[in-house]
Amino acid sequence: MNVRQWAADLMLGVRFAFTGGREGWTRAVLTAVGVGLGVALLLLTTALPNALTVRDDREAARSDVTFSGEEMPKADDTLVIARVDSDFRDDSVRGRALEPEGPRAPLPPGVDEFPAKGEMVVSPALKELLESDSGALLRERLPDRVVGTISESGLIGSAELAFYQGAEGLAPHIQSGRIERIDRFGDPEPMPEQSDPVLLLLILVVFVVLLMPVAIFIATAVRFGGEQRDRRLAALRLVGSDSRMTRRIAAGEALAGAVLGLVFGAGFFMVGRQFAGTAEVFHVSVFPSYLNPSPLLALLVAVAVPAAAVLVTLFALRGVVIEPLGVVRAGRPRRRRLWWRLLLPLAGLAMLYPMVGNGRENGDFNQYLVTGGVVLLLFGVTALLPWIVETVVGRLGSGGVSWQLAVRRLQLSSGTAASMVNGIAVAVAGAIAMQMLFAGVDEDYTRSTGQDVSRAQMEVTLPAGTPVEASAQKFRDTEGVQAVYSISEGYLGDSAKKAEWNTQLTVGDCATLRELANLPSCRDGDVFAVHGSQWDTSLDEGNMAEPGRTLYMDPSDEGEPEGLEIPWTVPQDLKAAKPRPGLVSDEMDQGGFLMTPKAMPDAFAPALDGRAYLKLDQSAPDALDHARNTAAGIGLLVNTMTWAETERSDRYDAVRTGLFVGATCVLALIGASLLVSQLEQLRERKKLLSALVAFGTRRRTLSLSVLWQTAIPIVLGLLLASAVGLTLGTVLLKMSNTPVVVDWTGVLSMTGIGAAVVLTVTLCSLPPLLRLMRPEGLRTE
Template sequence: MGARFAFTGGRQGWTRTLLTGVGVGLGVALLLISTALPSALAARTDRGDARSWLGSPTAEHPGQDTLLIARAAQSYRGKDIEGVLVEAEGPDAPVPPGLTQVPGPGELAVSPALKRLLDSPDGALLRERLDGRITQTVGDAGLTGPAELLFYSGRSGLRPAVEGFSRVERITAFAYERQTEKLGPVLVLLVVLTFVALLLPVAVFIAAAVRFGGERRDRRLAALRLVGADSRMVRRIAAGEALAGSLAGLVLGAGFFVLARSVVGGFDIQQRSVFPADLDPAPWLAALVAVAVPAAAVGVTLFALRGVVIEPLGVVRTAKPARRRLWWRLLVPLAGLGLLVPLTGRGDDGGEFNRWQVTAGVALLLVGITALLPWLLERLVGRMGGGPVSWQLAVRRLQVNTAGAARLVNGIAVAVAGAIALQMLFSGVEDDYTKDTGQDPGRAAVSILIGDDAQDDLDQLARQVAGYEGITGAVPLRSVQAAHTAPAEDGLIDVTIGSCAALREVALLDSCKDGDAFLATGSDDRARTYGGTAAPGDKLFAGNVRGYEKAVAPVPFTVPAELPRVASRPDPVGALRAGLLLTPSVAPADTGGYGSRQIFVMAEDTDGDGLERARTAAYKASPLSTAMTLAQTKRDAGYSTVRIGLFFGATAVLVLIGTSLLVSQVEQLRERRALLSSLVAFGTPRSTLSLSVLWQTALPVGVGMALAAVFGVGLGVVLMRMAAAPVRIDWGPVAALTGVGAGVVALVTALSLPPLLRMARPDGLRTE
């Protein structure tokens, strides 16, 4: 009978069911997306591993099934582009996943997202760099996500370097078995907290959605008592109606999930994206959602009816309600604290956190907001009176139905409190997962390490780069190893070659002119010099001093007679060099491709066209060049992954909050349609009614945000102590998050004004 009321109870019945279904469906959709995220992330990782050649079987000599391959990652306008150079040495060379064949010389295979970028006006400078002929588009099997920027460039003349390590490898298959790194206890704590803080508001919204139309339902149940139903029967009917609405919500939620999955491929957050097919919830998790949501709907409905006496002549709840008690409401957050406080001070050195204990403690603390908010709001509005008509209408409405107003704000308050606690914990442990790279972006914006296949003169390339608009300087440096005898394995000496301006980037020089030489003291760690040193007049060999290639002879040279000792200084990338520092005229001649060549590029703007042209020049000179953007700090990969996941989840929860609040607001206005029409019929201006709706929202939101700030900061302090992080409260983000929560509610209230004006008409008094 309850199900029939839900679907065949006239326009009001199915409208109420539809609103309940939409509210529950939005929550169900987010729950399904949450359960699908682990599989989506696993699929991204699997496809990335499938195309990796780290640990792949290799060959020493060319063969029918060998492929030369090297990484050529690029950067463009602040976006990372994954690049790979390939050269097939035989017809059976392994083909990268997502391709039908290995690109030949001059051919390019690009991802769909990179092709769109190249075809756009913004990709003009990138087209100059990747000037090959596009012959293939990388399929989904070779991409981690639809928004990934990836290219394979066919080459000729690639060769593994001879100095024991090389960026060019000769492989016979793609195969990489990832060794999963275990997250530390604090990162696990962050993951658990993220899931609880994001999913708990969803549960609160679902619990509020199943109570849509509660007052009308109770009046209808009173009519059933009049025709013979007993109190237990009407509760079963109410449970059946809630069950029907939740089942409708499951169907709508599945539809919302399918719709969201179909459009998710178009989203790109911090260059992270997923394929729609990857969002595939685990069957057991989907089944758990399908069972838990209807069960929760029935439980919430019966719990809401516990204090309502439904009699044949009406609902006793319409009388003055009893004052809410405080003691049991305080027990909920205190129980949460009781679970979390014993875990204080552990951090990464105190062993694993009990995940269930953390989950229960955080959930109880956040649920404590929903328990305290009605009591606090009741005490506040109970003391109010007087003021303009709009204020009096709002206050009186809140006095009559404090629980309904609290339900409207509960979800957003829980979400804001969780966000504040998350922000505090992330800020507190950020220093532990952020490392100083030693690089100095103030001295150079980009460091270009030229590949050993470059034919261009290093100084000429540096002059070309320095001539681009926006580039303020380009400093070239060469590095090579030297020894007293060749071949040699020990006693090697590092030799750095450059102009006086370039050498000043690596050492403190009082005076310098071409023809000078210096001996850099380096650091206390003498491992870089391999135990070797040089004296004035020494006869040395440079280049192929280890004898890797018989055809390339080491180059002899003589150390100048004057060799002052100078103190080293870290170069822009943070390396502290030791050994010989030589100006060009006293440096050894061409060393046959041995050694490294580097250009430090200074620029006015790190995102300007000049730097992009500099990267293009380096790529043209040598596709194996590495143009590294210098940054002072670097974040731990696991920490960054958790933070990006939080960003995804927070975005989805924010959309759910806004949409669900709008549905809830419209439902409350619909229930009060007759009352609003009566007020208009008696001459109440619509502007007064609009202001009363705004006040009815502003008061609960103000109380809810204040409570959320208190609980969020308190939970944040507890979590920071658990993570053994120094407790510091940055009030700026706390105020910002509170303001965002209030802003969402204000926006929803503004969007609900047009329905209010349509309902506030005298003809709304008509009824059957």
């Protein structure tokens, strides 16, 4: 057979698809919609790497961090910038205070001119929030007048909350750590990220798990209207076409639907691309311009989808005998063979087995073996499910009328029923495996902060010169604040310059000091030496607690700015205290000297930094934001930090968030594609349904039969998906050298979500089903 004959037969099939009347057009459009949804998600996937790259580039372009270690001198091209980030409820707010020092000071990306003091430039999302009723609390914290918006080049996402505000007098606070002098924006020394084999394994498996259901749905969509198509092909045999030519014509019809699906997919993608500019999923947002598919990957999709349509159609027709007098499909088909279906998952396991136990110690995982192994395991679901459905429904017996109608239909077309469920089964299997893998390695990327959230939930840092006690009183008067532990901190050295021993000095009232150490007794005017601290050993090793010894507050060290070098004599009535787990961390107990306010010399005040720990009423609405507003009222440079018992790796969180975002898109595709497939199945059975109604079958019985036809394959599919998902999850955990623990809650939730999607789709298909069950459906041309 030459290429010209193949092309002619395929083109004949294309002509039949578009010139075959309403039935041909309907089938072509249904196929195009199903394929188009899959293509749109594939294009979105190919655009994700570019979107992530653009986000990283934008973040690097607006970077205002310097790593030189030396303060930059003031010039006409320098800018003093303060990081004044905040949080509002569950959202992060990126904030910067700007003080240009000359006419050539660098402008931040996305900003046309510097805001003056009392003015600010905000992102569109923040502007919308500030103007809404829900942003009333945030407006108290950001009272400056909005004079402009940050353009797209200065933001990493359309929903990002960010602002730049004008400021004055920042330069004297440059040594605080949150304020720097810069002469340009941009990451001066981008640090290459170290490779993490387990994290790369996660990324690789996430992509495979998300794309497999899409590919299966596309393969299912090109087979829409299969039974009616085969009856039309029998007419072609009657006029002289041989069986091979007939199959090629059928492949041409599928090709037409797939090519039209590419057009639909491009349209769906463009619509979804614009929608992405207004959506935020798991606190991740992008601009439409970020979602530009890689030309090479887009070309691969454009070639692979039509080619897959032809191959899938030819493969599907291999067991169908198309003769001039009809299609041999209603007779008893040959039983499906099991042996080759088991080879697929076994081959997948064989590809993954050599990497078992690698963990992080033996280099990166072989990406080809990982991809191939996961694909074969998941593809094994699509191969095994038709055999399981055929075997089970063949043994189902008597029951109600609706049950018998459903079972008989499944016995006649078990392959069609299985193909509808394949996508959801693969998605659930992959989700269970990923749930197990994430649950298993979560501890590796999560560390304890040591912060005791039962004693305090927020830490407030006060810049030098801010009255600590007055600030603490403002927090005590704040709605939702139950207790405030305020302290002032500094360092004492054993000499004024180049001290050999340095220890910490902490000033606070008795209630606060009791939270830091175990005190024998306490009254205002007491001074304590904390002996036995594991964190601050200088007091004991340097014998600094000897009464009468002269120490120096804020000593001068080589290479550091000049200290105040204030002398202080250790008092004779010094009391001894014992350390206890610190407020900030269980691993960092409190050491050094503890001093009550009356015992502190007035000369110490300029050398001390203030800090406050807040205990909040968790039941009070917006207690955190009320405290943040109070902090903003005290001063621009007052920093707040919310405590948590644990914190996770940013890269791990990014991969986890990417999985959730991708899974949301795949579930949406699953629902839409299943609905299209269900409607196509009902359309093919319109005459049969009408005939049953005409013979007196109740509509409720037919509706229940449709539910049974969906429920039986989905239950079998979810059981198979659970088994394959647990197997894949176990292998992946062993590959990452992680103890195998099954998260049964996650397994049940994944299967429940899959069942809920199918149930929702089935319920949505009931109204069209009722419209089809009319005697008028028996009319024919």
